[in-house]
Amino acid sequence: MADEHKDVWVYIEHKDGVTTPMSYELLGAGKMLADTLGSKVCAFVIGEKTEEIAKNAGNYGAATVYAIDGASFKTFRPDAFAKAGASLVSKFKPDIVLYRATTQGQDLSAAMAAQLEVGLGSDAIDLQIDAGSKTMKLTRAAFGGNFLATYMNTRSKPQMATVRPKVFPMPQHDTAKNAEIVKESFSMAEDDARTKVLQFSQSEVAVNLIEADIIVSGGRGVGGSEGFSVVKALADTLGGAMGASRAAVDSGWVPYEHQVGQTGKTVKPKIYIACGISGAIQHLAGMRTSDCIVAINKDAEAPIFKIASFGIVGDYKQIVPKLVEQFKQKLNK
Amino acid sequence: MKIVVCIKQVPDTEAEVKWDLQKGTLKREGMDSITNPFDEFALEEALLTKEKYDGEIVAITMGPDKAMDVLRNALALGVDQVYHINDPAIAGSDTLGTSYVLAKAIEKVGNVDLVFCGKQATDGNTGIVSPELATRLGFSQLTFVAKVDEIDAAGKKIKVQRGIEGGIETVEAKLPAVVSVSKGINEPRLPNLMGIRKAAKVQIPAWDCDAIGAAKDKVGTEGSHGKVVELTTPPPRSAGEMLKGEMEEVANVLVGKLLDLKVIK
């Protein structure tokens, strides 16, 4: 059976037309898959004005960028974006479509999957091409990180997946590389949109745990909100984000946005510092793939030490302020 | 207002996990089970909505015989009606199959204004069933909801706050809607003894694929688009180095090691 589906597509997410370099990160993974398949990596973008984003996607390696512009697409809305996205996919028939595993990537990919009636793999931490069938193999953490499961969708095209942020290397930005831009139109009456974004309020503590390279977390051992100011001081000194265990969140010391673990966020920073966290399996599920884990705990038997790259047995109240002081000195802050 | 809440039974995280590699699915027999923690928030939000705006709550679950337990719990907490979608054909459904079955069941319930789900289930952890469900039903898709501000049943509108990267987004949507909730939206109540006693006596109605008009080739292992082809345990993370000595010195050593990683700027 001749298969007309070709190319690897990457969805470029943005917030009201604004992107960050991370918005383009999957063009790296997409290129790797496309090279293996002997096809092209392409991008698709939906927004009010997409020229700048499309140009950038080309700089980051997309061979072709499919774009839909329209006033209805100023702010991300799942129903409107999914209808537009599905129209592109139905017309150009990509083989693979990748989205970041963010709130937007998840919302859009799921809505498109249901509309197109195709499978969706989620939160991939590895992507390969099966040599025989040329099907994408997607690996993800299963059951609290105790297993790695590899999935294949041999039944429907395109093969779609969300990919965990920061597991694949960033592609190079090169202004010499430019994409062919294909503009498509898709119009939607405002009355047909089911949702409308009224407002966005940036949280005071920018808790973007998922994108942070450095996370300093506190647990029950931190003892209260005052203790968390010590944890936060270290996070701030290192330019990182502050995380927490569920015990700390449930005690009301920090809001839920900070929770790391099975029922919180799954994170993969380069450095994760756990202060007063015992290392319960549900907490580990959210952070065990961090590159470097530092554990500070006064109980030498705490399970967190079993997975820590560096462990210190002691009271966080003594150690953390010393760390803040020494980092400040050495970083000239 | 007619409210549906979708509840899933999941294996207890403490339990030993067994996989059926042939089918590529979880072996659910013989494992301790609990109500998916996020669904407890969904159920509580349904109860709060009913208390504030009046209405009727229908709880549904899809799963094997013992999944009925989660419906008894829902009854004990005061939901008005429950349905157990139970059919050997649906075992091993992927998210696409699951959202299809739930959509068929919700259509069968009929005239639904609002569906509450947990933002994800702690076993599969995909978080994609509720947005797929919204799309299938043609309802508004409201995910990661941290607060329901206002419901205008007559005007068929709902206003919610969504917790997304970097902040809170306020969204107004048309009803009907599928709302999937995050932790922290409320404090789930516990059932009281009287509720539990009353719930124990209820005959729980079961629906199979025929009852909801679901095509068997779209559900279960057969209807799944994705299949687990390999299952491995991640390479064990070996314990690293314990830094010992006087605190000043230990801090100094750690700072040096972390700066060597060239991540901190």
Ligand SMILES: Cc1cc2nc3c(=O)[nH]c(=O)nc-3n(C[C@H](O)[C@H](O)[C@H](O)COP(=O)(O)OP(=O)(O)OC[C@H]3O[C@@H](n4cnc5c(N)ncnc54)[C@H](O)[C@@H]3O)c2cc1C
């Ligand atoms: C379904 C389910 C889902 C869950 N999801 C999550 C989740 O997403 N995230 C999560 O974190 N947990 C989750 N949990 C809870 C988890 O099981 C643990 O209860 C929780 O992680 C414990 O938090 P903790 O380590 O802060 O507290 P504890 O286990 O109480 O540990 C506190 C630690 O602090 C140390 N300590 C005390 N004082 C000091 C001091 N002065 N200096 C240094 N160390 C000190 C102690 O030695 C101890 O090791 C979940 C549980 C269930 C059942």
